[in-house]
Amino acid sequence: MELINKSLKELSELIARKEIKPSEITEEILKRIEETEEKLNAYITVNEKAEEEAKKKDEELTKLSEDEIPVLFGIPMSIKDNINVVGQKMTCASKMLKDFIAPYDATVIKKLREKGAIFIGKNNLDEFAMGSSTETSYFGVTHNPWDLERVPGGSSGGSAAAVAARSAIASLGSDTGGSIRQPCSLCGVVGIKPTYGRVSRYGLTAFASSLDQIGPITKNVEDNAFLLSLISGLDAKDATSAKLPVPDYTKTLDNNIKGLKAGLPKEYFIEGIEPEVKEKIMETVKHLESLGVEIEEISLPHTSYAVETYYIIAPAEASSNLGRFDGVRYTYRAENYTDLVDMYCKTRAEGFGNEVKRRIMIGTYTLSAGYYDAYYLKAQKVRTLIYQDFQKAFEKVDFIVTPVSPTTAFKIGEKTDDPIKMYLSDIFTIALNLAGLPGLSMPCGFDSKGLPVGIQLIGKAFDEETLYAVGYKLEKALNLNNLPQL
Amino acid sequence: MRLTKEEVKHIALLSRLSLKEEEIEMFQEQLSDILTFVEKLNELDTEGIDPKFQIIPPENVLREDVPGVSFPYEKTFMNAPETDGKHFIVPKVVKK
Numbered sequence: 147m148e149l150i151n152k153s154l155k156e157l158s159e160l161i162a163r164k165e166i167k168p169s170e171i172t173e174e175i176l177k178r179i180e181e182t183e184e185k186l187n188a189y190i191t192v193n194e195k196a197e198e199e200a201k202k203k204d205e206e207l208t209k210l211s212e213d214e215i216p217v218l219f220g221i222p223m224s225i226k227d228n229i230n231v232v233g234q235k236m237t238c239a240s241k242m243l244k245d246f247i248a249p250y251d252a253t254v255i256k257k258l259r260e261k262g263a264i265f266i267g268k269n270n271l272d273e274f275a276m277g278s279s280t281e282t283s284y285f286g287v288t289h290n291p292w293d294l295e296r297v298p299g300g301s302s303g304g305s306a307a308a309v310a311a312r313s314a315i316a317s318l319g320s321d322t323g324g325s326i327r328q329p330c331s332l333c334g335v336v337g338i339k340p341t342y343g344r345v346s347r348y349g350l351t352a353f354a355s356s357l358d359q360i361g362p363i364t365k366n367v368e369d370n371a372f373l374l375s376l377i378s379g380l381d382a383k384d385a386t387s388a389k390l391p392v393p394d395y396t397k398t399l400d401n402n403i404k405g406l407k408a409g410l411p412k413e414y415f416i417e418g419i420e421p422e423v424k425e426k427i428m429e430t431v432k433h434l435e436s437l438g439v440e441i442e443e444i445s446l447p448h449t450s451y452a453v454e455t456y457y458i459i460a461p462a463e464a465s466s467n468l469g470r471f472d473g474v475r476y477t478y479r480a481e482n483y484t485d486l487v488d489m490y491c492k493t494r495a496e497g498f499g500n501e502v503k504r505r506i507m508i509g510t511y512t513l514s515a516g517y518y519d520a521y522y523l524k525a526q527k528v529r530t531l532i533y534q535d536f537q538k539a540f541e542k543v544d545f546i547v548t549p550v551s552p553t554t555a556f557k558i559g560e561k562t563d564d565p566i567k568m569y570l571s572d573i574f575t576i577a578l579n580l581a582g583l584p585g586l587s588m589p590c591g592f593d594s595k596g597l598p599v600g601i602q603l604i605g606k607a608f609d610e611e612t613l614y615a616v617g618y619k620l621e622k623a624l625n626l627n628n629l630p631q632l
Numbered sequence: 633m634r635l636t637k638e639e640v641k642h643i644a645l646l647s648r649l650s651l652k653e654e655e656i657e658m659f660q661e662q663l664s665d666i667l668t669f670v671e672k673l674n675e676l677d678t679e680g681i682d683p684k685f686q687i688i689p690p691e692n693v694l695r696e697d698v699p700g701v702s703f704p705y706e707k708t709f710m711n712a713p714e715t716d717g718k719h720f721i722v723p724k725v726v727k728k
Contacts, residue, residue, distance in 0.1 A: 249707035343688045356686050385693040386686070454670045465647065472648065474720050479713035486723050491650035500658075503649055507640075507659060508666055510647040524673050526683030531676065533684055565662055566669050582687030607687075 168220020172200035192267040219262030224314035227268035239283035242497030252349020270304030278571035296555040299329030306333040324575025327587035331550035331600025342582035343388035346381030354463035371395035404438030409543035413449035452577040458525035465509025546604040554597035633667035
């Protein structure tokens with residue numbers, strides 16, 4: 147039985163009816179990882195105890211009655227390697243943490259564990275989640291399952307590639323400027339950046355704390371809605387998590403979408419976007435219309451300032467958050483040094499890769515005396531303008547439709563020498579993180595090279611329901627075969 | 633915005649990063665490019681605009697003042713590069 151091609155929801159139901167055993171899925175996934183990893187490099191570590199855990203769950207299953215079986219019982223999930231899973235390595239794809247063992251579970255992991263999930267392994271990412279291609283990983287680049295010469299996007303590239311290649315049933319990623327949505331688009335899978343505060347960040351290695359959110363990466367919209375309901379909610383360990391009830395997003399998938407208004411921002415169809423991407427998005431917009439959604443052109447006038455704003459705010463926060471990696475507490479320390487400051491400087495010079503160093507230095511500079519007002523404060527003011535653009539747009543429309551990425555998957559090495567060119571990969575995703583809004587990324591077709599194209603649905607704060615309801619209907623209408631041949 | 637080599641060295645020291653000569657040159661180029669790139673924000677008049685540091689309105693988060701269990705020593709120190717099990721060990725800071 148090919149269990150790896152089934153959705154998370156289907157597998158959960160099969161286990162609930164005791165038609166399959168946890169060890170059957172786990173064995174299939176481990177076999178799939180073995181088959182594909184040489185080509186993909188989507189994992190940094192695979193959980194050696196997974197098989198043992200699954201067998202234990204087989205036994206437990208025999209003792210449980212149908213209504214006692216937790217919803218993720220025995221489902222193997224993979225996790226981006228910047229989220230703590232107790233007892234497993236958590237490297238952030240950095241030499242700095244290459245031997246770090248997580249001493250506790252992140253809140254999202256605790257929640258999934260309570261529901262019975264098995265953590266099958268940790269996915270590759272850009273070092274400390276800084277990048278748009280998974281090329282800055284200390285553990286080597288991840289390859290796109292649709293074309294092995296191309297990047298899977300980043301920074302959750304390992305998670306997106308694994309779900310696309312069926313070497314994970316589902317995964318968790320993190321999104322600071324597009325790091326869930328852009329790789330999902332490039333790999334043809336579904337991902338959401340939830341509203342800021344929807345999901346606890348406790349146990350996620352902080353990159354830019356006012357922008358980071360954890361979100362699920364799945365084969366389809368229903369699985370995504372299912373997982374987001376499970377990981378959301380207030381957490382005493384994250385003071386920025388929202389004190390709001392958590393809806394069951396799977397219950398509202400069938401909500402009526404007829405008569406909803408979608409905004410099409412003219413600033414998102416700029417020069418530089420690949421004609422085929424634009425074409426596919428416009429075709430999808432037609433599909434939305436045929437589903438009864440009204441389309442209205444809107445304007446988000448400060449869109450073209452979002453990348454610049456992000457590249458001041460994110461590095462500023464990163465320079466502060468990464469200050470803790472100094473050779474004292476977290477595994478790596480340089481071997482030869484003369485004194486304490488020299489130990490800090492050498493440890494950090496040896497432990498961090500170039501992209502991380504670049505961002506730490508930019509952040510240090512823009513926060514330093516004399517430059518704070520000109521850069522950091524200025525950027526936070528522009529952030530207000532970007533936020534207000536969305537507020538105004540949402541007075542007129544229920545959600546917003548844009549491309550996820552200006553291009554389909556690009557070739558490995560194509561943008562590595564030009565940081566700014568790489569930064570522009572996130573041009574359509576960054577504004578949402580600055581405004582804190584939710585964004586759903588889902589496949590909407592393929593270009594002439596057979597590479598997936600993704601569409602982004604942007605919602606009002608805490609209105610993930612609308613995005614899932616629209617995405618669910620759209621997915622059915624498009625009926626894509628998003629299974630790469632590997 | 634062009635940075636001088638001296639400025640790059642100064643930023644590197646503030647960032648606690650020791651750089652090799654060729655790295656200083658590379659970062660001089662790249663950091664200057666990025667700072668020039670973000671100068672675009674100066675096109676906007678932001679006079680009178682309040683900065684938005686965070687999206688969720690700030691709120692005091694308080695818990696009941698009840699004793700709990702601290703993170704255990706063995707977990708606190710399990711990843712430390714040098715430890716005696718109760719302290720992180722660093723190079724001597726106080727000079728004679």
